[in-house]
Amino acid sequence: xSVLNSNIPKGPLAEKWQNHKNSIRLVNxxxxxxxxxxxxxxxxxxxxxxxxLGEMGYNVKAFCFQDSPRRAHSIAxxxxxxxxxxxxxxxxSVYRLFYDxxxxxxxxxxxxxxxxxxxxxxxxxxxxxxxGVPFAREYGGLLDNRSFxxxxxxxxFYAKGQTGQQLLLGxxxxxxxxxxxxxxxxxxxxxxxxxxxxxxxxxxxxxxxxVTGEIERHSAHAVLLCTGGYGNVFYLSTNAMGSxxxxxxxxxxxxxxxxxxxxxxxxxxxxxxxxxxxSKLTLMSESLRNDGRIWVxxxxxDKRKPVDIPEEERDYYLERRYPAFGNLVPRDVASxxxxxxxxxxxxxxxxxxAVYLDYASAIERYGKAEANKQRLPNADKxxxxxxxxxxxxxxxxxxxxxxxxxxxDNPYETPMRIYPAVHYTMGGLWVDYNLMSNLDGLFVLGxxxxxxxxxxxxxxxxxxxxxxxxxxVVPYTLGNYLADDIRTGPISTEAPEFEQAEKEVTxxxxxxxxxxxxxxVDYFHKALGKIMWDKCGMARNEQGLKEAISExxxxxxxxxxxxxxxxxxxxxxxxxxxxxxxxxxxxLGELMCYDALNRxxxxxxxxxxxxxxxxxxxxxxxxNYTYVAAWEYKESGEPVLHKETLEFENVKPTTRSYK
Amino acid sequence: MSQxxxxxxxxxxxxxxxSTPGKMVDYTLNGVxxxxxxxxxxxxxxxxLIEAGExxxxxxxxxxxxxxxxxxxFINGRAHGPMTGTTTCQLHMRHFKDGDTITIEPWRSxxxxxxxxxxxxxxxxxxxxxxGGYVSVNTGAAPDANAIPIPKEDADSAFDAATCIGxxxxxxxxxxxxxxLFVSAKVSQLxxxxxxxxxxxxxxxxxxxxxxxxxxxxxxxxGACEVECPKGISIExxxxxxxxxLRASLVKKKKKAGMAAS
Numbered sequence: 001x002s003v004l005n006s007n008i009p010k011g012p013l014a015e016k017w018q019n020h021k022n023s024i025r026l027v028n029x030x031x032x033x034x035x036x037x038x039x040x041x042x043x044x045x046x047x048x049x050x051x052x053l054g055e056m057g058y059n060v061k062a063f064c065f066q067d068s069p070r071r072a073h074s075i076a077x078x079x080x081x082x083x084x085x086x087x088x089x090x091x092x093s094v095y096r097l098f099y100d101x102x103x104x105x106x107x108x109x110x111x112x113x114x115x116x117x118x119x120x121x122x123x124x125x126x127x128x129x130x131x132g133v134p135f136a137r138e139y140g141g142l143l144d145n146r147s148f149x150x151x152x153x154x155x156x157f158y159a160k161g162q163t164g165q166q167l168l169l170g171x172x173x174x175x176x177x178x179x180x181x182x183x184x185x186x187x188x189x190x191x192x193x194x195x196x197x198x199x200x201x202x203x204x205x206x207x208x209x210x211v212t213g214e215i216e217r218h219s220a221h222a223v224l225l226c227t228g229g230y231g232n233v234f235y236l237s238t239n240a241m242g243s244x245x246x247x248x249x250x251x252x253x254x255x256x257x258x259x260x261x262x263x264x265x266x267x268x269x270x271x272x273x274x275x276x277x278x279s280k281l282t283l284m285s286e287s288l289r290n291d292g293r294i295w296v297x298x299x300x301x302d303k304r305k306p307v308d309i310p311e312e313e314r315d316y317y318l319e320r321r322y323p324a325f326g327n328l329v330p331r332d333v334a335s336x337x338x339x340x341x342x343x344x345x346x347x348x349x350x351x352x353x354a355v356y357l358d359y360a361s362a363i364e365r366y367g368k369a370e371a372n373k374q375r376l377p378n379a380d381k382x383x384x385x386x387x388x389x390x391x392x393x394x395x396x397x398x399x400x401x402x403x404x405x406x407x408x409d410n411p412y413e414t415p416m417r418i419y420p421a422v423h424y425t426m427g428g429l430w431v432d433y434n435l436m437s438n439l440d441g442l443f444v445l446g447x448x449x450x451x452x453x454x455x456x457x458x459x460x461x462x463x464x465x466x467x468x469x470x471x472x473v474v475p476y477t478l479g480n481y482l483a484d485d486i487r488t489g490p491i492s493t494e495a496p497e498f499e500q501a502e503k504e505v506t507x508x509x510x511x512x513x514x515x516x517x518x519x520x521v522d523y524f525h526k527a528l529g530k531i532m533w534d535k536c537g538m539a540r541n542e543q544g545l546k547e548a549i550s551e552x553x554x555x556x557x558x559x560x561x562x563x564x565x566x567x568x569x570x571x572x573x574x575x576x577x578x579x580x581x582x583x584x585x586x587x588l589g590e591l592m593c594y595d596a597l598n599r600x601x602x603x604x605x606x607x608x609x610x611x612x613x614x615x616x617x618x619x620x621x622x623x624n625y626t627y628v629a630a631w632e633y634k635e636s637g638e639p640v641l642h643k644e645t646l647e648f649e650n651v652k653p654t655t656r657s658y659k
Numbered sequence: 660m661s662q663x664x665x666x667x668x669x670x671x672x673x674x675x676x677x678s679t680p681g682k683m684v685d686y687t688l689n690g691v692x693x694x695x696x697x698x699x700x701x702x703x704x705x706x707x708l709i710e711a712g713e714x715x716x717x718x719x720x721x722x723x724x725x726x727x728x729x730x731x732x733f734i735n736g737r738a739h740g741p742m743t744g745t746t747t748c749q750l751h752m753r754h755f756k757d758g759d760t761i762t763i764e765p766w767r768s769x770x771x772x773x774x775x776x777x778x779x780x781x782x783x784x785x786x787x788x789x790x791g792g793y794v795s796v797n798t799g800a801a802p803d804a805n806a807i808p809i810p811k812e813d814a815d816s817a818f819d820a821a822t823c824i825g826x827x828x829x830x831x832x833x834x835x836x837x838x839x840l841f842v843s844a845k846v847s848q849l850x851x852x853x854x855x856x857x858x859x860x861x862x863x864x865x866x867x868x869x870x871x872x873x874x875x876x877x878x879x880x881x882g883a884c885e886v887e888c889p890k891g892i893s894i895e896x897x898x899x900x901x902x903x904x905l906r907a908s909l910v911k912k913k914k915k916a917g918m919a920a921s
Contacts, residue, residue, distance in 0.1 A: 048798075051798065052797075052798040055797045055798060066721060066727070066729060067719060067729065067780070067781055067782070068728075068781065068782070068784065068785050068825065069785075070728070070785075070788075070825055071721055071722075071727040071728060071729050071825075073721070073722060073727070075722065075726050075727050076722045076724055076726050076727065085804070087805065123799075123801075125804045126801040126802065126803055126804045127796075127798060127799075127801045128804075129801065129804040129807075129854070130794065130796045130800070130801035130802070130854055131793070131794050131796060131854070132793075132794045132817070132848065132849050132852050132854045132855050134814050134815075134817040134818035134821050134848065134852065135804075135814070136814070136818075137809055137810075137811045137814040137815075138811060139811050140808065141808025141809050141810055141811065141814075142805045142808055143804055143805055159818055159821075160818065162726070162822060165726055165822070165824075166818070166821060169821065172788070173788065173792055173793035173794070174793060174796075174798070176785065176788045176789040176792060176793055177789070177793040177795060179785075179789050180789040180790065186785070188782065188785070211774055211780075238724075240721040240722040240723070240727065241720060241721055241722075241723060242721050274692075274694040275692055275694060275695070277692060277695050277699045277702065277703055278699065279696070279698065279699050279702055279723060280723045280724075282723075282724050283724075402724075402725075402749075405745060405749050405751070406696075406749065406751065407694075408694075408751065408753050471798050471799075472798075472799075475798065518710070520706050520709045520710065522702070522706060564709060564710075566708075566709050566712075566713070566714055566715060567714055567715075571676070571775070572676075572717060572774055572775045572778065574715075574717055575709065575715060
């Protein structure tokens with residue numbers, strides 16, 4: 001039944017990538033000059049791909065909707081980037097990074113892709129350092145590492161809490177160099193509105209100049225989508241306001257399969273919603289769970305201030321449920337446990353949808369240790385707390401500051417309030433080993449593809465994948481594909497396929513502008529977000545998903561009758577941009593529900609309430625669901641499921657336990 | 660926790676496009692929750708304008724967590740508003756009072772033309788980086804990351820300069836509309852690292868040349884940029900860039916003179 005060929009090279013796991021590189025076809029430099037490549041998105045995946053392909057001699061056109069490629073949302077990643085350098089001499093290796101990633105993904109990713117990711121991770125760090133990325137260093141002048149996300153080695157390279165920013169600015173500088181060299185032409189404030197397929201191959205895009213509103217045709221021999229994730233389908237997420245699914249969704253509607261759309265990562269430590277005006281959520285780094293203790297009051301509706309609630313009346317529920325891992329259980333487990341307490345009525349704060357992350361005992365512990373260090377055996381409580389606060393400030397000062405800026409509360413004096421939020425989407429367009437979708441010439445990189453993280457992504461692995469795809473995978477695999485195109489010559493934008501794709505775009509915009517209803521775009525986006533969060537969020541069940549599907553259908557119908565888009569289509573019009581994006585989210589949301597409904601198991605970030613152990617833990621069904629669900633779009637009727645069976649030849653799937 | 664809501668008077672710069680003249684327009688916004696961010700307050704205003712059949716206010720924003728550098732409002736005469744070390748998206752309404760009048764304008768600089776209302780075109784910053792804000796290393800050509808040890812102090816100083824978010828607050832706040840803080844942050848970052856050394860002279864010359872070409876003004880050491888920079892980029896970087904530029908200019912002159920003599 002399957003029409004999917006993952007094109008995984010033969011041979012032993014550790015040799016697949018090298019063998020593949022040795023055997024794939026190349027394009028000689030003279031021919032590269034005659035080949036055009038479109039790269040959509042300038043985050044880590046897009047900027048690194050555009051820069052590398054420009055260096056190689058291809059003619060690259062790079063598009064981003066922001067006013068500069070440097071603003072892509074990779075910039076906001078905080079923690080770090082993994083690499084199997086083993087600089088700590090702690091037993092790390094390519095195999096261990098591979099193994100941790102497969103296990104972390106709850107055995108729903110492809111072994112060969114993940115192994116390649118681990119292999120090239122070491123090259124990424126070399127490349128970034130050579131570009132002048134100022135990673136954290138030790139006094140000896142060598143690179144520093146830290147531990148992250150539940151693994152047993154220190155393999156995370158970082159630049160304070162701004163690793164994503166520094167890596168993106170590195171890729172942006174490489175991209176800028178190619179722009180100056182004339183190898184890359186940059187189109188900022190441009191949004192991809194449609195994909196153009198000619199004779200079964202991706203041959204271009206329709207883009208909208210967001211400043212003038214002009215619709216433009218761009219042709220190429222291949223199209224790379226590096227457009228990030230679709231977390232904003234939930235309205236509230238840690239994504240940037242502009243992050244959207246339009247590029248990949250338009251490709252999906254042209255035939256590209258969507259892989260595992262329901263796999264969403266909900267991050268446990270975010271600043272909670274404060275009111276219905278809320279526009280986005282802010283992440284507080286996972287590193288805070290190293291020293292903070294998470295709790296709720298034992299009594300429902302306890303109105304006392306947190307500091308007035310005595311120790312014995314607090315429920316440290318993670319420590320209670322998971323004594324072995326305590327506050328450091330993986331993201332999916334921590335998120336579900338917080339939801340369980342709040343749903344049961346024990347939540348705190350005005351909205352009752354938050355739990356406490358408390359540093360009081362860490363401050364005291366560090367204070368005592370510091371007093372000993374400073375030879376102050378009789379230090380009084382005030383001195384101990386003062387010293388403790390200094391230690392905590394040195395470790396987490398910038399995060400505490402950010403919390404205070406947003407909430408107005410001082411986390412040194414009162415516990416922080418946190419709640420889980422949508423953070424990352426593991427699902428994305430289906431790609432083969434070469435990162436090509438099932439459409440010839442359409443490549444998908446970074447968060448936009450489904451490939452490496454299975455059902456749950458480990459911390460510090462998103463940056464690694466984005467740069468691996470752009471710097472070290474696609475420069476090889478794209479050549480293999482383009483080797484057939486050296487005699488094709490320039491692709492004309494006069495072809496009827498361009499005409500048709502452009503018409504689809506202008507028709508959609510004309511329709512949106514002509515509705516002139518009485519509800520704003522945000523009204524519909526918020527309503528969609530609520531359905532998704534309530535019924536396709538941290539916990540899902542059959543009934544809820546079925547309800548969600550019909551509610552989304554009704555909402556979509558209402559959108560196309562009642563939305564109001566002000567202004568004109570031939571001008572700078574942020575509301576029109578939003579309307580086009582939300583129209584696509586309204587279709588994607590439904591597909592996510594179909595996918596979640598189909599997957600009758602719980603794995604990673606996908607928790608189906610019907611499939612759990614007696615203790616409330618996720619229950620995987622390896623016999624029936626060890627596959628990638630790749631969905632085909634249908635103009636009318638339900639989407640069609642194609643399966644890519646996952647073969648585990650090197651790692652044996654086991655049950656994850658954190659008790 | 661629950662605080663009273665506020666009623667505000669807003670004076671906002673409205674401008675249809677780059678070639679049409681703009682003007683300040685007054686709005687009244689009631690029921691503002693002090694827990695809102697400044698941009699969420701703008702969202703609420705825009706929702707009301709749309710529902711009333713009017714054009715919403717265009718403004719740039721994206722990450723809303725203080726790192727992408729896209730937001731860019733001049734609030735009550737200050738870039739990113741009254742709080743130091745804070746971008747507009749991280750500014751919250753609890754820092755304003757009921758009955759306040761708030762003036763909101765775009766960045767104003769000849770090198771940042773207005774696109775619409777509060778949105779401006781900052782592509783001049785991209786062109787300055789394209790002029791030399793990089794290390795010329797191709798993908799795949801890098802030696803092992805630990806091959807060159809770098810003193811922690813240098814790495815930390817380079818990092819501090821590299822945290823610039825390219826928002827343009829330094830330009831907006833400078834009476835000369837100078838981009839020296841932005842340019843010097845990149846020149847400094849790469850001058851402090853051994854990886855940047857081979858191209859340091861050429862880089863300083865070319866980036867400064869591009870900066871002048873874009874129409875940014877000169878630096879007269881008022882230090883306003885440092886005060887308003889949401890990331891606390893130090894004007895020490897400007898001093899370092901001046902040294903880099905001077906040295907590069909002298910070397911270039913000597914080279915020319917040497918060539919003429921020979």
